[in-house]
Amino acid sequence: MNKDTRLSDVLHVLLHMGQVDEPLTSEMLAKSMGTNPAVFRRTMAGLREAGHVHSGKGHGGGWRLARPLAEITLLDVYQALNCPTLFAIGNRSERTDCMIQKNVNAALSETMAQAEALFVRRFGEVTLDTLLPANPDSPTLHVHDAG
16 A cells, blocks of 8 residues: 655655745755655645745745744644545445444444544644754755655
8 A cells, every 4th residue: 555655745845944044946845755846836735825835936936934843733734735544444344234344343433533633632732843853964955765
């Protein structure tokens, strides 16, 4: 199963954006995320709409943080990405006459809802500034291996 890395990718980019004062181009940031500029812009659209980033066109344009990292939580980013699915576990069949399957579905659904609530609560407690290294080796944007 493919992993949805958008949350991790966007957090990485936002943290690098927080370390520079100048706007960064879609091309530069897309390269850091291991994608193309069009996909990058689509991914970032929700963050722009939520007021976490600004983007400008033309010479001197690019992407900037709209708020300090200390004012953006993991939950803010997660919600701006339209709440990507946290778990790959699902019910075998939603519509069933089998009482065993109904009990399995209920147990899984309740447990997953509790786990998701814990994630969401914790995401709301973590601001992005706390994810920066204490002694960053280099504030420059760089390309990471996607794997």
